[in-house]
Amino acid sequence: MSNPQRLLIVGNGPVGHQFLESIVESGKAGNFDITVIGEEPRAAYDRVHLTAWFETRQAESLNMVAEGFYANNGIKAQTSEKVVSIDRAAKVATTDLGNTYPYDKLILSTGSYPFVPPVPGHDRENCFVYRTIEDLEAITAAAQNAKVGAVVGGGLLGLEAAKAIMDLGLQTHVIEFAPRLMAVQVDDGGGNLLRRKIEDLGVKVHTQKNTQNIGDGENCLHKLSFADGEELETDILVFSAGIRPQDALAHQCALEVGQRGGIVINNNCQTSDDDIYAIGECALWNQRIFGLIAPGWDMARVAADHVLGGIEGKQFNGADMSTKLKLMGVDVASIGDAHANTPGAKSYTYINEQTEVYKKIVVSEDGKHLLGSVLVGDAEDYGNLLQFALNKIELPEHPEAMILPNLDGSASVGLGVDALPDVAQICSCNNVSKGDICAAVQGGAMTVGDLKACTKAATTCGGCTALVGQVLNAELTKLGVEVNTDLCEHFPYTRQEIYHLVRVGEIKTFDELISKHGKGKGCDICKPTAASIFASCWNDYILETSHAGLQDTNDRFLANMQNNGTFSVVPRMAGGEVTPDGLIAVGSVAKKYNLYTKITGGQRVDLFGATVDQLPLIWKELIDAGFESGHAYGKSLRTVKSCVGSTWCRYGVQDSVGQAIDLENRYKGLRSPHKLKMAVSGCTRECAEAQSKDVGVIATEKGWNLYLCGNGGMKPRHADLFASDIDTATLIKYVDRFLMFYVRTADRLQRTSVWMENLEGGLDYLRKVIIDDSLGICDELEAEMQHVINSYQCEWKTTIENEEKVKQFRSFVNAEQGDKEIVFVQERGQIRPATDEEKRLNSNLIAVAS
Amino acid sequence: MSWTTVCSLDDILPNAGVAALVNDTQIALFRVDDKVYALANKDPFSNANVLSRGIVGNLQDTLVVASPIYKQHFSLEAGTCLEDDTVSVPCYAARTEGGLVQVQI
Numbered sequence: 001m002s003n004p005q006r007l008l009i010v011g012n013g014p015v016g017h018q019f020l021e022s023i024v025e026s027g028k029a030g031n032f033d034i035t036v037i038g039e040e041p042r043a044a045y046d047r048v049h050l051t052a053w054f055e056t057r058q059a060e061s062l063n064m065v066a067e068g069f070y071a072n073n074g075i076k077a078q079t080s081e082k083v084v085s086i087d088r089a090a091k092v093a094t095t096d097l098g099n100t101y102p103y104d105k106l107i108l109s110t111g112s113y114p115f116v117p118p119v120p121g122h123d124r125e126n127c128f129v130y131r132t133i134e135d136l137e138a139i140t141a142a143a144q145n146a147k148v149g150a151v152v153g154g155g156l157l158g159l160e161a162a163k164a165i166m167d168l169g170l171q172t173h174v175i176e177f178a179p180r181l182m183a184v185q186v187d188d189g190g191g192n193l194l195r196r197k198i199e200d201l202g203v204k205v206h207t208q209k210n211t212q213n214i215g216d217g218e219n220c221l222h223k224l225s226f227a228d229g230e231e232l233e234t235d236i237l238v239f240s241a242g243i244r245p246q247d248a249l250a251h252q253c254a255l256e257v258g259q260r261g262g263i264v265i266n267n268n269c270q271t272s273d274d275d276i277y278a279i280g281e282c283a284l285w286n287q288r289i290f291g292l293i294a295p296g297w298d299m300a301r302v303a304a305d306h307v308l309g310g311i312e313g314k315q316f317n318g319a320d321m322s323t324k325l326k327l328m329g330v331d332v333a334s335i336g337d338a339h340a341n342t343p344g345a346k347s348y349t350y351i352n353e354q355t356e357v358y359k360k361i362v363v364s365e366d367g368k369h370l371l372g373s374v375l376v377g378d379a380e381d382y383g384n385l386l387q388f389a390l391n392k393i394e395l396p397e398h399p400e401a402m403i404l405p406n407l408d409g410s411a412s413v414g415l416g417v418d419a420l421p422d423v424a425q426i427c428s429c430n431n432v433s434k435g436d437i438c439a440a441v442q443g444g445a446m447t448v449g450d451l452k453a454c455t456k457a458a459t460t461c462g463g464c465t466a467l468v469g470q471v472l473n474a475e476l477t478k479l480g481v482e483v484n485t486d487l488c489e490h491f492p493y494t495r496q497e498i499y500h501l502v503r504v505g506e507i508k509t510f511d512e513l514i515s516k517h518g519k520g521k522g523c524d525i526c527k528p529t530a531a532s533i534f535a536s537c538w539n540d541y542i543l544e545t546s547h548a549g550l551q552d553t554n555d556r557f558l559a560n561m562q563n564n565g566t567f568s569v570v571p572r573m574a575g576g577e578v579t580p581d582g583l584i585a586v587g588s589v590a591k592k593y594n595l596y597t598k599i600t601g602g603q604r605v606d607l608f609g610a611t612v613d614q615l616p617l618i619w620k621e622l623i624d625a626g627f628e629s630g631h632a633y634g635k636s637l638r639t640v641k642s643c644v645g646s647t648w649c650r651y652g653v654q655d656s657v658g659q660a661i662d663l664e665n666r667y668k669g670l671r672s673p674h675k676l677k678m679a680v681s682g683c684t685r686e687c688a689e690a691q692s693k694d695v696g697v698i699a700t701e702k703g704w705n706l707y708l709c710g711n712g713g714m715k716p717r718h719a720d721l722f723a724s725d726i727d728t729a730t731l732i733k734y735v736d737r738f739l740m741f742y743v744r745t746a747d748r749l750q751r752t753s754v755w756m757e758n759l760e761g762g763l764d765y766l767r768k769v770i771i772d773d774s775l776g777i778c779d780e781l782e783a784e785m786q787h788v789i790n791s792y793q794c795e796w797k798t799t800i801e802n803e804e805k806v807k808q809f810r811s812f813v814n815a816e817q818g819d820k821e822i823v824f825v826q827e828r829g830q831i832r833p834a835t836d837e838e839k840r841l842n843s844n845l846i847a848v849a850s
Numbered sequence: 851m852s853w854t855t856v857c858s859l860d861d862i863l864p865n866a867g868v869a870a871l872v873n874d875t876q877i878a879l880f881r882v883d884d885k886v887y888a889l890a891n892k893d894p895f896s897n898a899n900v901l902s903r904g905i906v907g908n909l910q911d912t913l914v915v916a917s918p919i920y921k922q923h924f925s926l927e928a929g930t931c932l933e934d935d936t937v938s939v940p941c942y943a944a945r946t947e948g949g950l951v952q953v954q955i
Contacts, residue, residue, distance in 0.1 A: 489909070489910070490907075520907070520908045521865070521882065521906075521907045521908040521913070522865075522907040522908075523905070523907035523908065523909060523914070523916070524904070524905040524907065524916035524921065524923075526907075527905050527907060528905070545863060545864070548863050548866060549863050549864065549865045549866035549905070549906070550905070551905075552905070552918070553900070553903045553904070553918035556903065557903070561900070561903070561918060561919070563896060563898065563919065564896075564898050565896075565898035565899055565900045565919075807861075808863070811869060812868075812869050812870050812871040812876075813856065813857045813861050813862070813868040813869065813870045813879070814856050814857050814870050814871060814872075815870075815871040817871070819869075819876065819899050821876075821899060822899075836897065
């Protein structure tokens with residue numbers, strides 16, 4: 001048997017990792033002996049979202065390598081080791097540790113390095129670049145003793161760095177050589193607006209500044225001297241003046257290199273040596289370096305395919321450098337020929353100084369095709385415009401309509417997705433075409449969430465989410481799938497519409513609702529849904545005669561029914577806090593009624609095995625001991641988990657228990673489309689696991705970070721950071737609005753995580769609604785929440801005080817006895833339901849305590 | 851077969867059910883508008899005596915109760931399971947007489 005081919009990957013960044021993933025996805029990783037060597041102390045991480053490191057300050061959050069990826073695929077990975085020379089004749093690479101690695105095929109994915117202008121003083125203390133996690137750690141450490149920070153370079157990455165410095169609490173300056181920010185991507189008009197918006201945030205922008213010297217400052221560490229005679233003092237300096245391909249190895253082993261750097265490659269991504277490939281920012285294709293992630297990944301896929309024998313015949317044919325991103329909260333997008341350099345090109349521009357929006361499109365001389373575009377302040381048109389440009393779709397007669405607002409409310413001149421060819425790339429980050437999406441829909445995907453899971457579309461930058469949704473709907477319609485969103489056969493409405501009907505029509509009962517808006521007698525879908533909506537809106541006692549029959553069993557009996565028909569009982573222990581007396585009281589009740597006792601994941605105690613007639617008795621004792629309903633049975637707030645926080649913990653920076661108790665007491669009893677879980681952690685160590693909750697709160701030195709729409713369980717989802725360093729009043733305001741907006745708009749039994757995945761516009765949209773009040777509904781949402789809070793009652797207290805209601809808890813309407821078929825056996829010192837076999841053998845059965 | 855009086859109609863909430871014990875048999879009584887229906891209380895999928903706690907309503911032309919355990923629907927008038935035609939629960943005659951609920955078992 002011949003030895004497996006040796007693949008050596010030099011450079012373990014996002015592009016090198018994509019190469020490995022492509023090999024693994026082909027199922028042929030086993031045919032190779034694969035080694036990847038990276039000079040950084042960790043394996044591939046998401047450099048595109050480097051700035052997101054500041055959210056958690058934990059490198060793991062950016063990690064791109066799935067657990068077990070190397071081990072399961074037989075890949076050897078070396079970190080903190082740098083290849084320093086390549087012997088092409090012997091086919092061996094040598095590292096700085098003196099190790100040698102023979103190869104059959106070598107992949108160079110060494111990336112780029114930041115260009116630092118050779119200004120005198122550029123190597124002084126506290127001068128940084130913005131490329132690796134180590135850079136960010138160093139900047140963060142230096143910021144602790146600094147007041148002022150400056151970034152040299154007003155491009156894309158420079159503005160990211162400026163945002164980071166601003167967030168570190170420093171007075172921030174951006175210094176740009178060109179006359180405008182983002183000179184490559186946007187024109188003067190867009191650059192001016194971008195500047196204004198960024199200056200509104202408190203960042204000082206200096207354009208046309210040529211730094212000539214960096215020396216000692218008087219008030220700060222450094223003084224920058226510019227060619228025009230002006231000066232600027234700063235404590236920290238970050239260089240972000242562009243990138244240069246990391247091609248040192250190519251020079252060393254005499255591969256062909258471009259005049260201004262970059263390892264020359266052909267359409268297979270091969271260098272001048274057929275056995276050596278170069279991919280990503282180190283590669284020079286057709287005299288061009290591609291400094292974006294999508295082309296880098298594309299090259300990785302091409303190289304992998306070629307190494308595998310060219311199975312799919314992939315070629316690298318250049319890449320579109322259009323981009324859409326959010327810089328310091330400002331939407332910026334650039335498509336194709338943004339500067340109208342094409343001969344004969346004509347431009348249309350829309351500027352709105354009131355709303356601070358700038359839009360420009362560049363069309364061909366004959367007016368038929370879109371060549372380029374610049375969008376600042378509002379980039380919602382990006383997806384449509386990009387498709388027009390990429391697929392050379394003929395423009396409408398008045399192309400300017402595509403960027404003008406629809407003042408008369410008519411439908412915007414968008415793109416019919418039908419006009420797109422199957423090969424049209426919808427998600428450029430993950431290379432997903434319209435055809436891929438259609439195939440997934442034909443394979444059963446029904447929602448944007450499904451498509452994200454099976455195609456990865458819209459999972460990286462999210463810029464294509466709306467377009468993915470349009471393709472989905474068009475394809476479903478084409479397949480004849482009637483997208484029936486009716487709640488059930490009794491109501492021709494969605495849950496959201498029924499909520500609206502109830503709210504606006506002030507409908508209080510199911511009879512009224514179904515006689516006005518539905519038909520028939522209802523069912524186990526619409527009745528609990530209506531009951532939940534009534535509770536969210538009016539918050540009446542859920543066992544009112546008109547409501548009781550609508551409730552799912554758990555709500556009807558205010559307890560969780562288990563597999564043998566008995567119930568479990570959970571008293572509220574807000575924040576997971578309980579006194580010794582409280583714990584003893586719970587223990588005494590459990591002992592008296594012989595209940596199986598278990599600690600839940602939500603930091604409270606669950607008592608199992610109660611029969612329906614025992615429930616009011618048990619609750620009478622719990623309420624007398626000071627407890628109230630834990631709503632473990634409801635689609636409502638369950639618990640707010642907490643760590644002990646600054647009160648006890650050496651590391652805590654805020655009182656997380658106090659905050660958790662306040663949140664739990666504020667939102668307890670709120671009925672919602674599905675259950676809600678929250679948590680509060682007292683520091684960034686996150687012991688309360690807040691990022692896996694619907695609402696997660698993590699203490700910071702300055703206040704709280706709010707995370708939304710996380711989930712553990714069957715489909716885990718990491719919560720999104722929604723707002724940082726907010727005070728308690730702002731936190732409460734946002735959570736009030738968030739919860740009520742979710743209650744208003746979610747489908748039945750849709751957790752916040754799935755709701756968010758399907759929310760058109762995603763996190764940005766949610767921020768606009770909740771923080772900027774873009775829909776003008778925040779006052780309403782807060783008032784609605786306040787009503788729910790004001791009308792809270794402990795449902796168990798109300799119940800045990802009402803003899804008629806207690807009667808509903810009899811085991812039999814006509815006999816004072818329990819269900820004799822409910823029997824238990826002993827296990828580990830407690831009861832558990834007897835199995836059928838045990839019941840048949842009748843051995844050691846325990847009847848319900850009377 | 852004779853009619854056994856179980857309870858008064860007012861003991862059953864409108865459009866809901868209760869459990870009753872008749873000659874040692876556990877039954878589920880349902881009240882839809884002012885008519886009553888009787889099924890065995892045992893859910894055949896879980897063997898728990900819980901059908902009386904299910905939500906009542908209609909699917910197309912059939913009056914049903916949904917099992918609160920695994921949500922199968924049973925016809926109130928025939929006891930048949932709508933999701934699995936090999937499964938059914940015993941169904942009993944029921945009526946109201948002068949405000950009292952009576953069944954035949």
